[in-house]
Amino acid sequence: MDDMLPPWLQAPLTGALARLRGHATLVHGPSGVGQFEFSLALAAAWLCEAPVDGRACGACVGCRLMQSRTHPDFCLLVPEALAASLGWGMEDEAPRDPDRKKAKPSRELKVEAVRDAIAWSQKTSSRGRGKVMLIHPAQAMNAIAANALLKTLEEPPPGVRLVLSTSDPELLLPTLRSRCQRWSLSLPAADEALQWLEGQGLEGAQVLLRAAGGRPLDALGLAAEGVGAVQWRAIPAAVARGDAGPLSGWPVPRAVEACQKLCHDAMRLAVGGAPAFFPADSLPGGALLPALVAWSKSLARIARHDEHPWNANLLVEALVIEGARAWPRAPAAPSGKRLATLDAR
């Protein structure tokens, strides 16, 4: 399993296995650094039945159970909405509640799930190497769920280790943070990340790595969602002419984030700086700073709202049309379609 771990996490894993002594660990670092993969590798090493230099051997019964995601002494708590993208589907839970399929998968970790995990932690270890509970992302626990976990975090059953993984420790209850030993991860240098992404066979790795703000696992995530380098490069010119085409069908948060990155880059360009997220030659020049500032405010307002009850495509098109005002000299959208702007809402 360690072979799957990106190179920039190898030395931190060795360090963590040698130095983590408490029963509760908080693994944190910027999004896309790989805190989930790192936490899994920690769990695999702890549950391995024949560790090599403290690392998971990859071959014993314990390691094979981890690889097949069926280790009885490993418990993963992730929100439903994330389980599939992490490759940990929760199919076995579906029959319990036939209506659940209709409901939107939750982005929260509910107290019931935490209580089930606590009950699990109180049973004896099946394979005698202790037990590991991994909670990712830890900030997905609502306040009730987090409070339910406190006592277990303070005084877990013997042999039980808890790993909380997060990109933002400040979002956790201070009482949770203070009970964990912290282990922080850092993003790799761009060269190292790029080399690794190319090794993963990612096409347009350089463009996607920049698109993801230098966060390699987020770059892979973009590709997994069907965002390619060509499509990413097409966004600035399309937005400048009021065409939301390259963003159509995107989840609202992803589309808003792309617009925020474009707005950021256009502002940098307007004041003589270099763009961070888009290739310089993909950005149309001549953007008007006041219009960009207004656009950034609209984008921030939409980004603050997690759920979007209204039509996602209409919302994104309205945002794009507002963005296009910053490039008045760009050619108009071919369709000439004009939708209600956000101001009119």
Ligand SMILES: [Zn+2]
């Ligand atoms: Zn093993």
